[in-house]
Amino acid sequence: MAEVLVLVEHVEGEVKKVTLELLTLARQLGAPSAVWAGPGYSEAAKAKLAEYGAEKVYVADGEEITGYVVAPKVALLAKLIGEKSPAGVLIAATPEGKEIAGRLAVRTDSGVITDAVGLGEGFVAEQSIFGGAINVRSRVTKGTPIIAVRPNATAPVAAQGAAAEERVEVALSDADKAARIVERVAQEKGARPELTEAAIVVAGGRGVGSAEGFGIIEKLADSLGGAVGASRAATDAGWYPHQFQVGQTGKTVSPQLYIAAGISGAIQHRAGMQTSKTIVVINKDPEAPIFEIADFGVVGDLHKVVPQLIEEIEKRK
Amino acid sequence: MNIVVCVKQVPDTATERKLKSDDKTLDREAADGVLNELDEYAVEEALRLKEAHGGEVTVLTMGPAKATDTIRKALAMGADKAVHLCDDALHGSDALSTSYALAQVLKKIGFDLVILGSESTDARTGVLAAMLAERLGVPQLTLANKVEVNGSAITIQRLTDYGFDKVEASLPAVVSVVEKINEPRYPSFKGIMAAKKKPVETLGIADAEIAADQVGLANAWSEVVEFAAAPPRAAGTVVKDEGDGGVKIAEFLASKKFI
Ligand SMILES: Cc1cc2nc3c(=O)[nH]c(=O)nc-3n(C[C@H](O)[C@H](O)[C@H](O)COP(=O)(O)OP(=O)(O)OC[C@H]3O[C@@H](n4cnc5c(N)ncnc54)[C@H](O)[C@@H]3O)c2cc1C
Ligand SMILES: Cc1cc2nc3c(=O)[nH]c(=O)nc-3n(C[C@H](O)[C@H](O)[C@H](O)COP(=O)(O)OP(=O)(O)OC[C@H]3O[C@@H](n4cnc5c(N)ncnc54)[C@H](O)[C@@H]3O)c2cc1C
Numbered sequence: 001m002a003e004v005l006v007l008v009e010h011v012e013g014e015v016k017k018v019t020l021e022l023l024t025l026a027r028q029l030g031a032p033s034a035v036w037a038g039p040g041y042s043e044a045a046k047a048k049l050a051e052y053g054a055e056k057v058y059v060a061d062g063e064e065i066t067g068y069v070v071a072p073k074v075a076l077l078a079k080l081i082g083e084k085s086p087a088g089v090l091i092a093a094t095p096e097g098k099e100i101a102g103r104l105a106v107r108t109d110s111g112v113i114t115d116a117v118g119l120g121e122g123f124v125a126e127q128s129i130f131g132g133a134i135n136v137r138s139r140v141t142k143g144t145p146i147i148a149v150r151p152n153a154t155a156p157v158a159a160q161g162a163a164a165e166e167r168v169e170v171a172l173s174d175a176d177k178a179a180r181i182v183e184r185v186a187q188e189k190g191a192r193p194e195l196t197e198a199a200i201v202v203a204g205g206r207g208v209g210s211a212e213g214f215g216i217i218e219k220l221a222d223s224l225g226g227a228v229g230a231s232r233a234a235t236d237a238g239w240y241p242h243q244f245q246v247g248q249t250g251k252t253v254s255p256q257l258y259i260a261a262g263i264s265g266a267i268q269h270r271a272g273m274q275t276s277k278t279i280v281v282i283n284k285d286p287e288a289p290i291f292e293i294a295d296f297g298v299v300g301d302l303h304k305v306v307p308q309l310i311e312e313i314e315k316r317k
Numbered sequence: 318m319n320i321v322v323c324v325k326q327v328p329d330t331a332t333e334r335k336l337k338s339d340d341k342t343l344d345r346e347a348a349d350g351v352l353n354e355l356d357e358y359a360v361e362e363a364l365r366l367k368e369a370h371g372g373e374v375t376v377l378t379m380g381p382a383k384a385t386d387t388i389r390k391a392l393a394m395g396a397d398k399a400v401h402l403c404d405d406a407l408h409g410s411d412a413l414s415t416s417y418a419l420a421q422v423l424k425k426i427g428f429d430l431v432i433l434g435s436e437s438t439d440a441r442t443g444v445l446a447a448m449l450a451e452r453l454g455v456p457q458l459t460l461a462n463k464v465e466v467n468g469s470a471i472t473i474q475r476l477t478d479y480g481f482d483k484v485e486a487s488l489p490a491v492v493s494v495v496e497k498i499n500e501p502r503y504p505s506f507k508g509i510m511a512a513k514k515k516p517v518e519t520l521g522i523a524d525a526e527i528a529a530d531q532v533g534l535a536n537a538w539s540e541v542v543e544f545a546a547a548p549p550r551a552a553g554t555v556v557k558d559e560g561d562g563g564v565k566i567a568e569f570l571a572s573k574k575f576i
Contacts, residue, residue, distance in 0.1 A: 102444025300558025308563025
């Protein structure tokens, strides 16, 4: 069976959930080969990849791979495409993941599909476009299919793989080293699950009213074990940090449950959350467009509804 | 500094956007074409860099004849001139072809800095800047929320999941900017009038040495197999809060096993 390369997303040595999803998808298309790029590789990481079906693990864990913008990872994947002739390559559709996919497509003369929300036989990808109004099935017709898949496109399912380890050396060209990362600045990260990976997201908008108001949004998220998101109105007002913005110019999320409180549902906001499986809305304006996509909505003041909801959840625990 | 800003005409996000049933490409007639909102930030950043370091700002777009409206808006903001790559052979180009065609024009017209938006609001692939860097063999300085030029050195802050990376490189380079970088100016009346007289050069594929078999729908590296309107979300339940709104939501969440 042909290999399917899966570029591993990892943070502080830990494999991210989206990679387990991609391995799960890859198993239906061939034999998954995990590709580890950058420092932090360990036996624990390898075991995790094995648990979700990686038959092989290619490891390039030198500092150099993450020392420059995108190109070294492209060089690594291009080398593996050349040597292993995989049936396809799956990459998480994060902003950087899409850039890797795009550059890799140019370098290997292959087609690329971005933002797949599903993937089937023959690497036919499903895309949800125009803010979720149209569903498209598309496929790559030249070269090796390179697919950037949205987090939460499928549920990760464990299935033991052999995880045979193979070290890979990549020679970087001068062009690969043209954009040098001289400093990494990490902004504070709380104990909550990461926004794009979370199964539950609780988001607040202008209706929350203030930075302090986000206290109840956080509390609701914590009572559900979810992440916190925000509309652009809320991040622009400085009530919540920019990296939690959901939408066209923020993160794209596709959780099992999205709760929108005090958000009107502008097209730019919907573009980032429309593929959520279940949507719950709290808004005082019955005409707010967000109600059009709600599975369950309450017309009311979020400052009353949210605290009562938290109380009710705690009661049921 | 010779700055080229790539801008795209996209259907207005406020109108209903469609694909055409015959060749499955974007229906550009169905909706008003506007300047991709995110490209306004690219134009603004180019103008600020020009104001600080001197030079010239050229707008580059690939698109049908009606994309001239988009060019005028960028010129009205203050760009000096424009290049419009316009040829029926380009219809239906995918990201691979589009990046190839734009790279050919950029090689022809020359640049110190190319600036793009982080993504378009229609196709949203977010790949073009990275593809151009690859094709042109220059540094990729993408997803910037801050750009600083000092002689031939350029530094950006690249937004990441965890915060940002500080990235250094030398010109020439390709930059893409996120919308947090600046506040785009509105064209002034004077700017709008001046834009009417600014030069717009129209190029066909032969003028830019673009190979016909590398562009257009028939030569794309990917294809749309089929598409359909998303089934409307099953109408949800909306209730008015009668003092029990939180309880009602909890009941709904319990019925779906979230709690
Ligand atoms: C280029 C561009 C990119 C953009 N990108 C994004 C993006 O990534 N993400 C994004 O979110 N937006 C984005 N926007 C902005 C978008 O157009 C909207 O302006 C934004 O989403 C509005 O945020 P909001 O819903 O919180 O605020 P509003 O539209 O002001 O809505 C507030 C809602 O809260 C309700 N409300 C008020 N008080 C209460 C209360 N006490 N209880 C309950 N409900 C209450 C109101 O009825 C209203 O519906 C972008 C815009 C542009 C031009
Ligand atoms: C709904 C939809 C989905 C698509 N999906 C795919 C896909 O998965 N794979 C694929 O290969 N193609 C795809 N395409 C084709 C793609 O739209 C075109 O190749 C497009 O010209 C470039 O992609 P983009 O607009 O997403 O660019 P992005 O990379 O999102 O745009 C980034 C920036 O590039 C610049 N730019 C983009 N287009 C132009 C232009 N024509 N002229 C000047 N500057 C420009 C702008 O500065 C823009 O802000 C899709 C098209 C549609 C309509």
